[in-house]
Amino acid sequence: MIEIFRKIWRFAGKEQKNIRNSIIIGFFNAIFHMLQIGAIFLTIQALVEKNANHTTIWYVLGLMIVSIAGKIATNYFSQLQQTHAGYFMAANKRVFIGNRMKLIPMGFFNQSSLGNITGISTTVLGDVETTAPMVLVLTLGGFITTIVFTVYMLVFDWRMGLITLAGVLLFCLITSAMEKKSRDTAPKRQKAQAELVENILETIQGMGIVKSFNLTKIDNKKVDKAIESSKITNLAMEQLITPYTIMQEGILRIFSVIMMAAALYFYFNGTMQLTYSLMFIVVSFIIFEQIESAGHGVAILRVCGSSIEQANQMDDVPLMDEKGIIIKPDNHEIIFEHVDFSYEKRQILKDMNLQIKDKTMTAIIGPSGSGKSTICNLIARFWDVDSGNIMIGGKNIKDYTLESLMEQISMVFQNVYLFGDTIENNIRFGRPNATREEVIKAAKKACCHEFINSLPNGYDTVIGDKGFALSGGEKQRISIARAILKDAPIIIFDEATANVDPENEVHLQKAFEELTRNKTIIMIAHRLKTVRHANQILVVDGGKIVQKGRHEELIEQEGIYKRFVGKRKEAVSWSI
Numbered sequence: 001m002i003e004i005f006r007k008i009w010r011f012a013g014k015e016q017k018n019i020r021n022s023i024i025i026g027f028f029n030a031i032f033h034m035l036q037i038g039a040i041f042l043t044i045q046a047l048v049e050k051n052a053n054h055t056t057i058w059y060v061l062g063l064m065i066v067s068i069a070g071k072i073a074t075n076y077f078s079q080l081q082q083t084h085a086g087y088f089m090a091a092n093k094r095v096f097i098g099n100r101m102k103l104i105p106m107g108f109f110n111q112s113s114l115g116n117i118t119g120i121s122t123t124v125l126g127d128v129e130t131t132a133p134m135v136l137v138l139t140l141g142g143f144i145t146t147i148v149f150t151v152y153m154l155v156f157d158w159r160m161g162l163i164t165l166a167g168v169l170l171f172c173l174i175t176s177a178m179e180k181k182s183r184d185t186a187p188k189r190q191k192a193q194a195e196l197v198e199n200i201l202e203t204i205q206g207m208g209i210v211k212s213f214n215l216t217k218i219d220n221k222k223v224d225k226a227i228e229s230s231k232i233t234n235l236a237m238e239q240l241i242t243p244y245t246i247m248q249e250g251i252l253r254i255f256s257v258i259m260m261a262a263a264l265y266f267y268f269n270g271t272m273q274l275t276y277s278l279m280f281i282v283v284s285f286i287i288f289e290q291i292e293s294a295g296h297g298v299a300i301l302r303v304c305g306s307s308i309e310q311a312n313q314m315d316d317v318p319l320m321d322e323k324g325i326i327i328k329p330d331n332h333e334i335i336f337e338h339v340d341f342s343y344e345k346r347q348i349l350k351d352m353n354l355q356i357k358d359k360t361m362t363a364i365i366g367p368s369g370s371g372k373s374t375i376c377n378l379i380a381r382f383w384d385v386d387s388g389n390i391m392i393g394g395k396n397i398k399d400y401t402l403e404s405l406m407e408q409i410s411m412v413f414q415n416v417y418l419f420g421d422t423i424e425n426n427i428r429f430g431r432p433n434a435t436r437e438e439v440i441k442a443a444k445k446a447c448c449h450e451f452i453n454s455l456p457n458g459y460d461t462v463i464g465d466k467g468f469a470l471s472g473g474e475k476q477r478i479s480i481a482r483a484i485l486k487d488a489p490i491i492i493f494d495e496a497t498a499n500v501d502p503e504n505e506v507h508l509q510k511a512f513e514e515l516t517r518n519k520t521i522i523m524i525a526h527r528l529k530t531v532r533h534a535n536q537i538l539v540v541d542g543g544k545i546v547q548k549g550r551h552e553e554l555i556e557q558e559g560i561y562k563r564f565v566g567k568r569k570e571a572v573s574w575s576i
């Protein structure tokens with residue numbers, strides 16, 4: 001249990017101060033609560049000794065008012081500190097995870113890790129946010145207050161003190177057994193929760209396919225199974241805890257009765273005055289209140305510890321090595337030297353060598369799955385090579401900081417991702433400190449300005465708002481505008497495979513020319529027109545470069561390139 005306290009305490013980081021304050025305030029809250037005993041004592045004493053007068057009434061009233069006001073004030077401030085601690089410690093962790101994700105190799109982000117990260121950032125940290133400080137304050141505060149009250153009882157009347165102590169010790173024994181029991185269940189519950197998130201994510205992502213194949217009526221077995229498993233583990237947790245919580249409550253009630261009986265017994269055998277005896281009878285109802293709340297806290301303590309453990313898993317994910325330095329190369333020639341690369345255990349690139357000269361255009365072509373995108377992703381260091389080197393401007397890309405490497409590169413993908421933000425901010429993503437004028441200038445160059453202006457809210461139109469969406473061609477032009485704004489010396493461009501309508505095609509061509517002027521360009525090319533103008537064409541097949549040269553050279557050779565050109569010509573004549 002102490003280990004979990006430590007875990008939560010460490011996790012709290014800068015918020016430890018607020019939790020500590022909340023525990024101290026909680027202690028005063030218990031003292032204010034106990035002032036009621038003083039009021040009760042005075043009342044009983046006055047009634048027993050039959051000397052109640054106005055002064056007694058004022059004392060009792062005064063004590064009750066101080067008790068109530070003190071409790072309200074301490075409750076308010078304690079809650080405030082707890083809420084602050086909870087939200088801030090979870091928010092700090094979310095920011096930490098966000099920053100760390102930028103340094104984690106792309107290979108980490110598979111379906112299962114996506115489910116895990118989403119689960120951690122939402123439900124797991126949500127649990128921590130609402131329970132961690134509360135549980136810490138409830139349990140630690142509750143135990144500390146109980147210890148103080150027990151010592152006070154021992155000093156006041158050692159016999160009553162011993163009864164209190166016995167009740168507290170028995171309660172602690174049951175609580176500790178309960179805490180141990182929940183040790184295995186809590187991680188299982190977290191795992192079931194993560195699987196549920198993962199399966200729901202997958203279902204949402206695949207909804208288009210499900211609809212297109214008219215499979216909406218077919219049961220989703222994986223999600224159903226995950227819901228069932230989450231239900232079972234939650235239920236198991238409850239079933240496991242409930243007998244212990246009943247025992248905890250039972251023990252405290254029994255000891256309250258024992259206290260009452262003892263107070264009466266001591267009065268009748270003449271070893272306790274009537275006033276004290278009556279007071280102890282009243283006290284027996286409230287003396288265990290603090291430890292009872294501490295016990296409730298312990299029931300959720302293990303779940304909280306397990307949530308923190310899960311959130312801390314992100315600390316152990318290996319990062320791409322961060323030993324890089326800020327490099328500003330004076331040329332942007334790209335070289336692959338004997339590069340081998342595998343996705344997990346499946347080798348994709350084998351001893352690849354290539355050279356892309358500064359300020360030239362290289363087109364990469366090849367059959368689907370041959371490794372074209374992989375080459376581009378390796379240049380941007382989305383993954384690290386197994387062996388060999390990739391150099392930019394004569395420097396190994398591993399020597400660059402990730403930030404200074406990405407400053408050299410702009411990537412325009414086929415599937416453009418736009419954030420749920422204004423069009424202006426989506427373009428500004430290319431250079432966050434750009435002014436509105438600079439954004440508009442880039443949009444004009446990328447041939448987006450006209451269609452953006454024709455929207456009711458122009459540049460302030462929010463993507464995804466009120467069903468607003470852009471066409472594929474428009475999206476790609478927005479992403480070109482982003483890249484123009486970024487103005488990186490290397491452009492990696494994945495040409496759209498889908499047919500773009502002629503008007504969009506003209507715009508895209510113009511935007512592309514603006515973007516690539518005077519740059520080093522690597523283009524995954526699908527159109528004949530594009531490859532014809534390339535300074536170099538690399539033909540990739542099965543993870544190897546099988547042909548290399550200009551259009552005029554390659555067209556003379558038998559091989560993939562000649563077949564590619566033949567097919568494209570056929571396609572053009574068909575479309576005519």
Ligand SMILES: Nc1ncnc2c1ncn2[C@@H]1O[C@H](COP(=O)(O)OP(=O)(O)OP(=O)(O)O)[C@@H](O)[C@H]1O
Nearest residue numbers: 107343344348366367368369370371372373374375
């Ligand atoms: N993230 C990944 N994890 C595992 N395997 C992958 C991953 N990305 C690609 N692959 C595999 O690596 C091989 C090369 O893929 P790559 O995307 O580089 O091919 P490509 O030539 O760009 O294909 P396409 O023209 O269809 O886009 C394929 O067999 C693909 O299945």
